[in-house]
Amino acid sequence: MPPADEPVLPEGCDYVVGIDDSGYAYDVIDLSIEVGQTVCWIWEDESMAHNVAQIENEGDTNRMLGGKYSGMAMTTVDYRVTFDENQTFLYICEPHATMDMIGKVVVGTGIMEEVDETDSSTDSNSVPGFTAGLSGIALAAAVIMYGGRKSEL
Template identity: 40%
Template sequence: MRKSIVYTFVACLLLAAMPYSVTADASEDIPTNAEATGVHDSLVAALAHADLVATLQGDGPFTVFAPTDQAFTDAGIDLDSFDTPEENATLVDILLYHVYSGNVSSSEVTDGLSVEMVNGDVASFTVVDGVVKIGEATVTTADVNASNGIIHVIDKVLMPPADDPFDGIDCAATIGLTTDGYGFTPSVVTIEPGQTVCWSWADASMAHNVKQVDGFQSSTYVAGGVTSGAPAQTVAFHHTFTENQTFYYACEPHVSMKMHGEIIVGDGGSQSTSSDKDSEDAPGFVASSMILAMLGAVLVMVRRSNQ
């Protein structure tokens, strides 16, 4: 009796550990099959909210990577939060990133394969020890056939890659933040007139900005000068420099902590750069200046004594 109970308990554990399987009616379309699985209620609701059900009931063929209800929960997607046209457009973009126009069966997936999804973004596959992943999601059940395509069940919601904020812009240099968040890197950049510098950081721990100052490590801002705007944790800003100059800037919230940078354009214009400033402050420069001053004074005294 005890052995029977133990065997039953072990069998239950094994069944719980096994991935669930999804069956489908190959004569029904993709949304109908998804609705019947019992583990894709969130996906079906999202498709209805985004007005995509009719699209996926079309002739196709489509390959749909279908996140489970648990995947939607883990992603924190709440359909009630998608109520403006912009938010609904975001939801459509997310859902169409799970759809490929055409049939892709598991036998066609190879490690490193990339495909363009219906939303226009590219998704990539990895295959390691027989485990297939698309992006960060694992395919838990493959090749569920429907009348207008194939469903692959996945355990995570795929998020489209962020748009490149500098798409179409030729950045001669891109400046970010140091690891501690209290500096620009690189802090000094040299470019030619006509070139563009880009500043970029995302989800920083503190808010930062770019604001022009009137000199090396100055805290005086230039009225009407170049600025990225209000300090923010995510910034994508660019500026094209058309003349020889040395452009000095600071982070407004951290100017007292010497969070500065400079852009040397061409010959740097008439302004001295930080390297010039450093050389002027160097002991050798100061000593040489003192010696020259003393020699000048001696020459003046000699001339006076000879008169």
């Protein structure tokens, strides 16, 4: 039974993760959800600034590049993620990672299936700069190949 003062979930959120009374931890650190559900990390006017940064492996204190990221730590945050695939989502609060401010969301089976590479572009949270960098490299490679071919003639 949830406590009587449990706030109503904001629209679009299936679960809300906030900051606990200590001010240095999430109030829900181990969550299990269904595929397609949305977790909202929401806090307001906290005394300390916090964020949500995906990590690759348990114990990591640095965020995973290209992972989900709420941005710079803030005292007020509203960060929402809809999980469309089975996976175990591990995250830290960057300023307090070494103080064990960590959390986990187990989505469905908790095990990510092999994903076709072409699917990565559909991830709305992918970093645009990363994709742009890759196409830049592809372009450079094409120019080099073209140049090489011309000199053979």
